[in-house]
Amino acid sequence: MDFRMDRRKLLLGALGAGAAATTGLRMPAYAQNAPIRIGWLATLEGPFATGGQDGFRCMQMLLEENNNQAGGRRIEVVRESSNAQADVALARARKLIEQDNVDMILGPLSGAEGIALRDYSRTLTGKTIINGSSGASDTTLRNPSPNFFRFNTDGTQWMAGLGNYVRRTLNVQEVAVVAGDYAFPYAQVFGFSLEFCRAGGRATYLWSPLGTTDYSSIIARIPRSAGALVVIHGGSDGLAFMTQYAQAGGNLPLIGGSIMADQSMLSARGPHRRLMVGMVSAGPIADVHDDPMWNDFVARYRRRWSNQGGFASPSIHGFNFYTAQQAALLALNEVRGDLSGNQAAFQRALSGLRFKNAMGADVHLDHNRQAVSDIFLNRIEERGGQAATVTFARAAQVNQTLGVPEAQFLALGAPSRDNTGCIATS
Amino acid sequence: MTGGLAATVVLNGLTLAALYFIVASGFSLIFGLMRTVNMAHGSLYMLGAYIGYAVFEPLYDQDVWWAWHAGILAGIASAAVFGVLMQATLLGWMQGQELRQALVTIGVSIIVADQLLAYFGGTSRQFFAPDAIFGSTQVPGVGRYPTFRLVQIGIAIAVGVALWLLLNKTKLGLMIRAGVDDRQMLAATGINVPLVSLAVFALGAGLAGLGGVIGSTAQPLVQGVDVRFLLTSLVVVIVGGMGSIAGTAIGAILVGLAEQIGQALFPTYSVILTFLIMATVLAVRPQGILGRPA
Numbered sequence: 196m197d198f199r200m201d202r203r204k205l206l207l208g209a210l211g212a213g214a215a216a217t218t219g220l221r222m223p224a225y226a227q228n229a230p231i232r233i234g235w236l237a238t239l240e241g242p243f244a245t246g247g248q249d250g251f252r253c254m255q256m257l258l259e260e261n262n263n264q265a266g267g268r269r270i271e272v273v274r275e276s277s278n279a280q281a282d283v284a285l286a287r288a289r290k291l292i293e294q295d296n297v298d299m300i301l302g303p304l305s306g307a308e309g310i311a312l313r314d315y316s317r318t319l320t321g322k323t324i325i326n327g328s329s330g331a332s333d334t335t336l337r338n339p340s341p342n343f344f345r346f347n348t349d350g351t352q353w354m355a356g357l358g359n360y361v362r363r364t365l366n367v368q369e370v371a372v373v374a375g376d377y378a379f380p381y382a383q384v385f386g387f388s389l390e391f392c393r394a395g396g397r398a399t400y401l402w403s404p405l406g407t408t409d410y411s412s413i414i415a416r417i418p419r420s421a422g423a424l425v426v427i428h429g430g431s432d433g434l435a436f437m438t439q440y441a442q443a444g445g446n447l448p449l450i451g452g453s454i455m456a457d458q459s460m461l462s463a464r465g466p467h468r469r470l471m472v473g474m475v476s477a478g479p480i481a482d483v484h485d486d487p488m489w490n491d492f493v494a495r496y497r498r499r500w501s502n503q504g505g506f507a508s509p510s511i512h513g514f515n516f517y518t519a520q521q522a523a524l525l526a527l528n529e530v531r532g533d534l535s536g537n538q539a540a541f542q543r544a545l546s547g548l549r550f551k552n553a554m555g556a557d558v559h560l561d562h563n564r565q566a567v568s569d570i571f572l573n574r575i576e577e578r579g580g581q582a583a584t585v586t587f588a589r590a591a592q593v594n595q596t597l598g599v600p601e602a603q604f605l606a607l608g609a610p611s612r613d614n615t616g617c618i619a620t621s
Numbered sequence: 622m623t624g625g626l627a628a629t630v631v632l633n634g635l636t637l638a639a640l641y642f643i644v645a646s647g648f649s650l651i652f653g654l655m656r657t658v659n660m661a662h663g664s665l666y667m668l669g670a671y672i673g674y675a676v677f678e679p680l681y682d683q684d685v686w687w688a689w690h691a692g693i694l695a696g697i698a699s700a701a702v703f704g705v706l707m708q709a710t711l712l713g714w715m716q717g718q719e720l721r722q723a724l725v726t727i728g729v730s731i732i733v734a735d736q737l738l739a740y741f742g743g744t745s746r747q748f749f750a751p752d753a754i755f756g757s758t759q760v761p762g763v764g765r766y767p768t769f770r771l772v773q774i775g776i777a778i779a780v781g782v783a784l785w786l787l788l789n790k791t792k793l794g795l796m797i798r799a800g801v802d803d804r805q806m807l808a809a810t811g812i813n814v815p816l817v818s819l820a821v822f823a824l825g826a827g828l829a830g831l832g833g834v835i836g837s838t839a840q841p842l843v844q845g846v847d848v849r850f851l852l853t854s855l856v857v858v859i860v861g862g863m864g865s866i867a868g869t870a871i872g873a874i875l876v877g878l879a880e881q882i883g884q885a886l887f888p889t890y891s892v893i894l895t896f897l898i899m900a901t902v903l904a905v906r907p908q909g910i911l912g913r914p915a
Binding site: 239240241242244245247248278376401402403404406407408409411412413415416430431434435438439442443444463464465466504612 | 626629630633636637738742743744745746747749755756757765766767768769770839840841843844845846849880881882884885888889891892
């Protein structure tokens with residue numbers, strides 16, 4: 196084939212491109228009919244690959260039900276994937292903003308990624324990031340960013356009520372806590388320990404990096420004196436831990452973190468499932484929850500995804516991403532798709548939203564743009580041959596500081612490996 | 622560390638070393654004969670594991686007792702076939718150009734990883750071995766210990782002995798050893814060296830596939846294990862000495878123990894210990910513990 200670029204063609208091409216660029220520059224200000232571009236960022240790789248997939252499923256379902264429209268404008272979605280590492284999430288977010296030119300990002304999924312995107316959002320004008328499913332507490336609690344919104348509760352909030360339940364109702368004196376060594380488990384451990392240690396409990400902490408596959412030495416270090424085991428792993432880390440714990444013949448009563456007692460774990464096959472029946476956990480959702488809104492959500496999810504790899508019931512990540520998409524659509528409808536003025540009206544609408552999430556719980560944002568909502572205590576039971584989490588208690592409108600006055604809560608310091616929140620005061 | 626914990630951690634290290642040995646011995650074998658740094662070795666591990674799983678799962682659902690064994694055979698066979706194809710179509714004709722081969726195998730590994738992700742998705746999978754070797758066993762001084770991890774040591778020893786016999790007692794082994802020393806002289810004696818290369822590639826890749834199924838019985842099979850096992854194989858053969866089976870065994874034991882002891886003592890930084898060993902070996906004995914000077 197003869198296809199040569201000569202000087203004339205090059206010049207013509209350059210002129211054409213120039214013309215397109217100048218008209219392109221003028222276009223968006225006038226065109227309310229241009230589609231709204233939303234970037235979806237979740238983990239399709241790495242330890243939380245199944246959770247990320249489920250996030251996309253739930254958002255896609257909601258968009259389809261709205262005919263891919265909000266505020267009278269069409270919505271265009273650009274999907275991106277990270278692997279639960281902060282640097283990768285940041286690079287993909289940059290790509291979404293700079294190359295794909297999206298108006299807002301819904302994501303990311305994992306704790307440290309959320310903090311990285313919060314910092315990135317501060318460098319952006321006229322763009323909004325709505326958190327997907329990441330649950331580190333410092334993402335919004337310390338040094339919040341004006342255009343970063345989180346409509347899901349965080350890892351600390353998710354543990355509301357669990358520490359007291361384990362200490363007082365189950366009457367356990369001492370627990371061993373196994374947890375991932377990064378921002379999200381820090382938040383979960385903090386929330387659990389705060390209550391548990393205040394109620395007079397003692398805890399040993401065993402940390403391991405995200406992505407660990409061999410937990411046998413961690414399992415060997417679980418103290419014999421522990422009366423229960425608190426497992427704050429999730430994704431493939433959680434699966435590896437539980438499988439190896441089962442193989443090692445472990446038999447302590449189990450307390451689960453919010454992403455442990457979840458469909459992304461219960462739907463994977465293996466010996467861990469037998470062990471997990473009876474596990475008590477806390478979090479923003481449960482598979483079995485007697486609320487018409489939730490039952491409707493689960494029914495829609497099953498209808499849409501049961502033949503396409505969906506879980507028996509939506510996962511926590513699916514639920515969180517769904518909530519973020521809900522908020523984005525509600526705010527877009529409120530401002531009739533108007534994203535002009537650096538999205539000021541849109542962001543104001545987001546801040547003022549009050550709605551019910553899929554669990555039927557009220558959601559609103561605090562002054563840090565962090566959700567206040569309901570938390571549930573769950574137990575894993577066999578339901579129709581399948582393990583499922585079932586709610587048995589509810590803490591209404593839990594805020595980010597678990598009811599502790601904010602100044603006092605902040606004085607406890609940021610959750611970390613060395614700051615577990617285990618402070619006995621009584 | 623108390624005595625019981627120390628014993629457990631050492632046993633953990635040895636069982637992990639067994640897995641590393643199975644995978645890295647194939648890597649070392651291929652390098653030893655062909656000087657090919659096969660950067661797709663981790664992909665062979667993952668490919669074997671996933672294809673083994675695709676065979677295993679439907680059989681397991683029907684409760685067939687040999688489901689796991691079929692998975693192992695499928696894993697070995699698929700990795701071996703893929704290895705042979707790679708040598709025959711890509712690497713064979715760029716023999717001796719090490720950099721080019723390394724780059725090509727990196728390319729292959731990226732393609733394989735993405736194809737596996739597209740086909741199998743991100744869900745974690747795991748093989749379930751027959752009940753007889755899947756529970757826990759009482760080990761003196763340690764207590765209850767996962768039986769399968771002990772079986773892993775047995776498999777690694779069997780692989781080591783078989784490799785030793787093959788290399789030292791068979792005609793193929795004789796040809797391979799001669800090829801390691803001087804490829805051109807071997808060809809000059811009338812031996813079809815490309816054919817020997819294919820056999821070695823099949824063997825090395827098959828070992829990666831075996832490692833894939835064994836490893837995915839002990840730990841979950843997830844996307845991304847290819848990079849982990851490639852890195853581990855590299856470290857193991859660098860420490861032990863390129864091309865030496867005994868060196869690979871020593872390297873695997875050192876790395877396995879370092880990982881587990883590190884995890885027990887300072888989990889967050891355990892990975893440093895592994896690289897510290899590698900750096901020390903490279904500084905003191907660049908050719909590896911049992912490697913011969915180049």
